[in-house]
Amino acid sequence: MTKKYDTPLLDELEKGPFPSFVTEMKKAAAKNAMAADELGLLEKSFRDKVTYWKHGGIVGVRGYGGGVIGRYSELADEFPNVAHFHTVRVNQPAGLFYTSETMRFFCDLWDKYGSGLTNFHGSTGDIILLGTVTDNLEPLATILSMNGFDLGGSGSAMRTPSCCVGPARCEWSMIDTLDITYDLTQEFQDELHRPAFPYKYKIKVVGCPIDCNAAIARADCSIIGTWKGPIEIDQDRVRDYAKKGMNIQEEIVNLCPGKCITWDGNNLTINNDDCRHCMHCIAKLAGALKPTPPFGATILIGAKAPFVIGATLSWVVVPFMEMKPPYQEIKDLHRKWWEWWSEYGKNRERIGELILRRGMREFLEISELEPAPEMVKEPRRDPFFFWKEGDLEGKPWEKWLK
Amino acid sequence: MPYVIPDVVDVKQRKTDIGPPHYKNFLPPVIQKNYGDWKTHEILTPGLMVHIANSGDKIWTVRVASPRLLSTDTLREIADIADKYCDGYFRFTTRNNLEFLVSDESKVNPLIEELKAKKYMIGGIGPRVSNVVHTQGWIHCHSAAVDASALVKCLLDDLADYFTTKETPNKVRLAVACCTNMCGAVHCSDIAIVGIHTKIPRIEHERFKDLCELPTTMAACPTAAIIPDPAKKSIKLKEEKCMYCGNCFSVCPALPIKDAENDGVAIVVGGKVGNLRTPPKFSKLAVPYLPNNPPRWPEVTKAVRKIFDAYVAGAKKHERVGEWIDRIGWEKFFDVTGIPFTWQHIDDWTYTFETLRTTAQIKWVKK
Numbered sequence: 129m130t131k132k133y134d135t136p137l138l139d140e141l142e143k144g145p146f147p148s149f150v151t152e153m154k155k156a157a158a159k160n161a162m163a164a165d166e167l168g169l170l171e172k173s174f175r176d177k178v179t180y181w182k183h184g185g186i187v188g189v190r191g192y193g194g195g196v197i198g199r200y201s202e203l204a205d206e207f208p209n210v211a212h213f214h215t216v217r218v219n220q221p222a223g224l225f226y227t228s229e230t231m232r233f234f235c236d237l238w239d240k241y242g243s244g245l246t247n248f249h250g251s252t253g254d255i256i257l258l259g260t261v262t263d264n265l266e267p268l269a270t271i272l273s274m275n276g277f278d279l280g281g282s283g284s285a286m287r288t289p290s291c292c293v294g295p296a297r298c299e300w301s302m303i304d305t306l307d308i309t310y311d312l313t314q315e316f317q318d319e320l321h322r323p324a325f326p327y328k329y330k331i332k333v334v335g336c337p338i339d340c341n342a343a344i345a346r347a348d349c350s351i352i353g354t355w356k357g358p359i360e361i362d363q364d365r366v367r368d369y370a371k372k373g374m375n376i377q378e379e380i381v382n383l384c385p386g387k388c389i390t391w392d393g394n395n396l397t398i399n400n401d402d403c404r405h406c407m408h409c410i411a412k413l414a415g416a417l418k419p420t421p422p423f424g425a426t427i428l429i430g431a432k433a434p435f436v437i438g439a440t441l442s443w444v445v446v447p448f449m450e451m452k453p454p455y456q457e458i459k460d461l462h463r464k465w466w467e468w469w470s471e472y473g474k475n476r477e478r479i480g481e482l483i484l485r486r487g488m489r490e491f492l493e494i495s496e497l498e499p500a501p502e503m504v505k506e507p508r509r510d511p512f513f514f515w516k517e518g519d520l521e522g523k524p525w526e527k528w529l530k
Numbered sequence: 531m532p533y534v535i536p537d538v539v540d541v542k543q544r545k546t547d548i549g550p551p552h553y554k555n556f557l558p559p560v561i562q563k564n565y566g567d568w569k570t571h572e573i574l575t576p577g578l579m580v581h582i583a584n585s586g587d588k589i590w591t592v593r594v595a596s597p598r599l600l601s602t603d604t605l606r607e608i609a610d611i612a613d614k615y616c617d618g619y620f621r622f623t624t625r626n627n628l629e630f631l632v633s634d635e636s637k638v639n640p641l642i643e644e645l646k647a648k649k650y651m652i653g654g655i656g657p658r659v660s661n662v663v664h665t666q667g668w669i670h671c672h673s674a675a676v677d678a679s680a681l682v683k684c685l686l687d688d689l690a691d692y693f694t695t696k697e698t699p700n701k702v703r704l705a706v707a708c709c710t711n712m713c714g715a716v717h718c719s720d721i722a723i724v725g726i727h728t729k730i731p732r733i734e735h736e737r738f739k740d741l742c743e744l745p746t747t748m749a750a751c752p753t754a755a756i757i758p759d760p761a762k763k764s765i766k767l768k769e770e771k772c773m774y775c776g777n778c779f780s781v782c783p784a785l786p787i788k789d790a791e792n793d794g795v796a797i798v799v800g801g802k803v804g805n806l807r808t809p810p811k812f813s814k815l816a817v818p819y820l821p822n823n824p825p826r827w828p829e830v831t832k833a834v835r836k837i838f839d840a841y842v843a844g845a846k847k848h849e850r851v852g853e854w855i856d857r858i859g860w861e862k863f864f865d866v867t868g869i870p871f872t873w874q875h876i877d878d879w880t881y882t883f884e885t886l887r888t889t890a891q892i893k894w895v896k897k
């Protein structure tokens with residue numbers, strides 16, 4: 129029997145239609161002493177309105193510099209079974225697909241070596257096994273590897289890459305998000321498992337500009353599928369939408385940011401030259417409109433949360449890149465980026481912050497990328513720009529004035 | 531593949547850097563066959579969609595809410611249900627929903643019946659509220675100014691109808707982050723809640739010496755509020771500069787900032803990540819502070835509901851919260867929601883000069 133705590137405050141969170149995390153904790157607490165103390169500790173946090181976790185300590189497994197978040201309770205005397213309550217990050221299968229057999233393996237493993245509590249998934253994408261003790265870490269990692277699983281990233285390392293469901297179940301995916309994620313994860317195992325960067329580095333891959341994995345907001349490198357061919361139109365299906373009550377003029381034509389769609393009540397036309405590739409028309413007229421090749425990805429860099437300079441969204445650095453295995457171009461770029469960042473980056477400085485500090489020009493130059501209008505919302509507004517030796521060599525204006 | 535958990539583990543045998551298993555091992559046969567070859571999909575009900583391949587093959591997806599924090603008991607139950615109706619196949623979404631993948635149409639309705647009987651909350655597909663991206667909170671993090679799972683529970687209890695049945699003008703993406711580290715996608719959500727502090731960190735000079743590095747601690751501060759205190763081998767705080775972000779505590783445990791009475795939450799609105807129609811946007815401050823009031827945070831659910839209802843009433847079809855606000859203007863947003871505009875709403879950090887109004891275009895909302 130595990131210890132039973134009175135939890136009048138948490139009990140309130142078992143009411144209502146949304147599935148209750150408290151019920152989950154109680155299920156685990158009924159058979160696991162760590163989960164029982166976790167529940168008791170949480171009730172105390174609810175009563176006192178503060179967290180009772182200490183700053184993480186450094187714990188890990190042999191050969192790895194990350195994958196485990198050390199966590200210790202401030203109230204180890206009162207709740208001895210959560211004195212240690214470390215999180216193990218397990219690299220998820222790309223696309224977050226599972227079989228029942230795999231899930232039972234995780235259950236057996238975690239009932240034996242942990243609290244029985246999990247997160248499917250952490251916001252980075254990892255499977256989060258919540259709550260174990262230091263002594264269990266080596267056996268856990270060993271059993272995971274025997275069964276084909278490995279730890280995810282943490283600390284100043286490449287974090288576990290993740291993606292949208294992509295070609296596995298989405299008609300709009302213009303790149304193989306699962307394969308790219310798998311391939312990059314395998315390629316960069318060392319960077320994932322042995323923190324050697326100034327700070328964390330995240331890669332997220334999505335199949336189209338709808339961005340179902342929030343790549344543009346949550347990843348230092350956002351890989352967003354897009355297309356260059358015309359949008360193919362099935363006029364009969366468009367008419368079906370109109371018949372079923374869609375106001376094509378208002379809902380499609382007027383909301384197109386390129387102002388490039390017309391509808392005469394019978395036929396839809398798109399001036400593809402002016403399309404901004406936003407996906408609105410394609411998503412709203414599912415099955416009627418279809419992007420066509422060439423397919424590839426827009427590569428953006430720099431998104432991060434507000435610390436220290438304020439939140440950023442990623443910036444376009446490669447407007448269009450073909451994404452064909454073995455994805456050499458993106459791998460080569462990463463190696464250049466990481467080398468530059470490791471050389472100049474300060475401790476806890478994200479790559480986007482370093483770009484701001486040293487300038488986009490330097491970043492593009494070390495990437496061997498040429499400036500392009502697709503990289504900016506608008507050109508600079510001031511007349512204070514740097515010149516480098518050579519910029520005016522060969523009188524560049526003569527060429528375009530011809 | 532058969533999984534093994536030996537009684538005796540030889541940890542020296544561990545292989546390193548094998549990476550995750552290949553995703554193909556987990557894809558249902560119909561997905562393997564039609565991988566990358568889907569034609570279209572239809573949303574049949576708020577919790578059911580069917581994807582149709584160019585080959586004519588179909589796969590049905592039944593989506594249910596998950597609290598993300600799951601016990602092994604529940605995971606086993608999910609596995610059993612998947613065995614019964616889905617040949618064992620299921621997945622999670624990036625917003626923590628659970629999706630059962632059904633290849634045999636005749637099993638769709640029995641699956642839904644069983645899920646209903648077991649009180650699963652079915653829905654979340656299409657223009658409505660989906661699950662809430664969130665963080666660890668008091669369950670597992672030292673940095674948390676508020677709990678996250680509880681806020682998610684309270685919000686979605688209140689908005690349950692909009693997950694299971696009712697529609698909204700477009701998707702409404704909610705997020706909760708329990709501190710300004712914002713491990714969730716708070717800065718770009720339609721409506722998001724972030725845990726905040728309102729008092730400066732306390733300096734434990736004795737512990738500072740042993741636990742913290744001076745340069746790292748100073749560099750962590752976005753406003754340069756931290757200066758050395760050589761006499762104490764510790765630091766001093768320029769109080770007037772501190773905006774209580776807690777980043778110093780992230781690098782230095784001797785600067786605790788948690789505060790039972792004064793911690794609380796802010797609500798930010800109008801962010802989006804998709805490129806549809808308008809470019810991705812950051813969320814902006816709507817409500818600067820509401821108190822921590824566990825277990826159900828009634829002030830927070832009420833405030834979110836005010837914003838949510840104003841959006842549902844005022845937005846045109848396909849407008850996300852941020853697009854709706856852009857159209858009506860912020861003065862009108864504060865007018866229709868009744869939220870007071872305060873000192874805290876005016877940026878005095880890094881974005882002042884981008885956020886002040888530089889036009890005489892103004893809507894008169896107060897007669």
Ligand code: HEM
Binds near residue numbers: 197253346671672780
């Ligand atoms: C500088 C900023 C950040 C700091 C200092 C920070 C710190 C932490 C800490 C201490 C934890 C451990 C929580 C636990 O004990 O389980 C954690 C968990 C996590 N953080 Fe962050 N975090 C930061 C930003 C972010 C951001 C921006 C993201 C996402 C984009 C993120 C994603 C996660 C994820 C996925 C976890 C695992 C648990 C979960 O999913 O909630 N973090 N972070």
Ligand code: HEM
Binds near residue numbers: 252
């Ligand atoms: C000050 C602001 C922020 C900080 C300090 C921060 C910090 C972090 C940290 C430390 C992680 C780590 C995760 C991990 O351990 O894998 C993380 C993950 C994440 N953050 Fe933030 N974050 C911030 C803002 C944001 C914002 C504004 C967004 C979204 C719009 C965002 C979206 C994410 C997402 C989606 C993840 C998951 C990432 C992942 O799965 O890798 N974060 N963040």
Ligand code: HEM
Binds near residue numbers: 298338341627660
């Ligand atoms: C009108 C625009 C949108 C359409 C038509 C659309 C359509 C879809 C579809 C069909 C799916 C299911 C994909 C699948 O798993 O097969 C999906 C999933 C998803 N979408 Fe969107 N989407 C739109 C906008 C957005 C936006 C703006 C976001 C984020 C801010 C977003 C986030 C997600 C996420 C996270 C998922 C994964 C499933 C889930 O979490 O519930 N979507 N979307």
Ligand code: HEM
Binds near residue numbers: 511
């Ligand atoms: C390096 C920066 C700048 C310099 C050296 C500069 C210099 C000048 C000079 C010498 C004049 C003429 C005064 C006169 O008529 O005797 C002038 C006028 C003016 N400048 Fe600037 N200026 C600069 C930037 C700007 C900027 C950034 C703006 C606005 C955004 C601006 C707006 C104006 C306006 C509105 C006038 C009056 C023009 C008129 O009479 O039509 N200036 N400036």
Ligand code: SF4
Binds near residue numbers: 293335340
């Ligand atoms: S990002 Fe695009 S390709 Fe990926 S799941 Fe979403 S809609 Fe599909």
Ligand code: SF4
Binds near residue numbers: 383386389
């Ligand atoms: S994808 Fe966007 S910009 Fe292009 S035609 Fe459709 S709505 Fe217009």
Ligand code: SF4
Binds near residue numbers: 665667671674708709
């Ligand atoms: S948002 Fe803050 S408190 Fe919450 S898990 Fe992340 S670091 Fe911890």
Ligand code: SF4
Binds near residue numbers: 751755775
């Ligand atoms: S809480 Fe933030 S602003 Fe205040 S001293 Fe610490 S790092 Fe600086």
